[in-house]
Amino acid sequence: MTVSQTPTADDLRNALVDEILGGQTLPAQVEQAMRRVPRDAFLPGLALEQAYTDQAVTIKDNPDGPLALSCASVPSVVAMMLAQLDAQPGDNVLEVGAGTGYNAALLAELVGAGQVTTVDIDSDVALHARTTLNNAGYSRVKVIERDGLLSVWENAPYDGIIATVGVWDIPVAWWNQLADGGRLVLPLRWRGQTQAVALTRRGNSLVSDDMELCGFVPIIGQNGEKTQSLNAGNTIRIHYDEDQPVDVDALTNTLTGSSPHEVLSDTRVGGEEPFDGVWLRATASDDRVCRLEVAPEALEKGLVRRPVIPVRSPALVDGGSLAYLIVHREGADPERPFLLGAAAYGPNGKTLAHDLIAHIEAWGADRTAVPRLTVTPTVDAAGGLPGHMISKPESQLTLTY
Structure with missing residues (x-):
């Protein structure tokens, strides 16, 4: 007679990463970080099996609407966006939307001796992230309670900025705090859809090299x-x-x-x-x-x-x-x-x-074709770029196939 053994958190975490790898290819450093960081530590009170399911988990409901105010994102989407960001050891990275603190811990693993700052407008969410990061051994991550649309100028310029909330318009503040050549990864919303877009700053433009359909809680403060x-x-x-x-x-x-x-x-x-x-x-x-x-x-x-x-x-x-x-x-x-x-x-x-x-x-x-997205600040947009333009208060999007 065989006695079944209850799977440990390590077993469940590795099984989840194996499941994610069945659907997408991850850089080795992202895979290692996903296997190392304990997601259950950022979701206290949740059953281990739920913590290691490829699903989002609400951590704070929104009293004013059907969508959660904050949640732990779907792990496979987290992994995909970290691959898009391509953070390197020594990088200085900003995360907009602290959530549970889990994503910031993954970023801390990726940048090593670099710096991770995470910002959230909600005091309860920021406190949750600070507490879980400390408890999990990531006290070096800086957690700031602030409107993420303002970014965090004190620690700029950033080699990478990643948003874990749906963004309808790219704020000028993010432009001013992203280094030239730096990466911006965000769930960008236009015409009713949300795409996780990876952009590289090239002077006065942000140019995409990847985008994937996704869904995220909208950022507070944008009403377009x-x-x-x-x-x-x-x-x-x-x-x-x-x-x-x-x-x-x-x-x-x-x-x-x-x-x-x-x-x-x-x-x-x-x-x-x-x-x-x-x-x-x-x-x-x-x-x-x-x-x-x-x-x-x-x-x-x-x-x-x-x-x-x-x-x-x-x-x-x-x-x-x-x-x-x-x-x-x-x-x-x-x-x-x-x-x-x-x-x-x-x-x-x-x-x-x-x-x-x-x-x-x-x-x-041509079912696999993805458009090139070029973003310029609205105040500096001179026009003339080939493609279809969508203008927003702070940024102008140009899509080209």
Whole structure:
């Protein structure tokens, strides 16, 4: 008879890292840091099995909204962003969003004799991070309670800045405190999506070399993203940027009691094949891209045709018309049995549907392509860069395929 042995924290941690390595390639130093730092030490009171699951863990709820005020990020995303940052021994690194302190501990392992500073606007979160870092043996990490949008000028310039909260606009303060040649890694939000973008400062520009779809709690203090309900029950909502002229009243009238116009593309996907690149591709040329959110209650009542991902689907919006991404099962190709398409409402719906199909098919022709993102400070932006520009109060984004 064999007696099963309860796995230790080390066993669980190594199993989690092995799981992460099954889905992505990590630099050796990031893998070593993930195997060394005990995530459970930063989540006191949580069962070991939960601490070493590849999931986010809320550490402070938000009384003013559905999203957490602070949480421990998904470990595989943590690892991916640390790989993007490429922190080296001796580097001086700033983290915006202290969270549990776990990410700062990983950074401390990566920079060795270098310096790690982590900043958080919330006093409870900053205290939690300070306490757990001290208890885990990382007292050398500097924890500062401050609005992260201001950065931490006392310890600048930084070789790297990493944000662990969703950022809608890159603050000028971060530019002023990032060394030329330094790396900025952040979950950058535009047109309803969030991409973990790795940028290198080259003089007066930040230029990307990698981006991956992700999801993060938004940073406090940036309000450029808008959310409006499109029905009385608040079960259908549109998310858009402040520069987009979305007519909520017109859209609400459009969706009431009307049937959609549906168009299917020739682009097929498999059951496990990601297609978020359609959204990214559309944002690189089209300023009408928004995010549609449909709650289960709206789907149960048949208020709208089911979007491809109800909580977050790309949509094109123009006045009182919109078109959004749908999927249709069609078994002609067993490897890729799903056809992507568009469902559209409103007087200009057919045109929007065909425009969305064009974005789908552009993505389908080159599914691994990622745009080059160049960011310049709005105050210094001279224009003239090739590509599609999105202007924000403090930064100007230019996307080019």
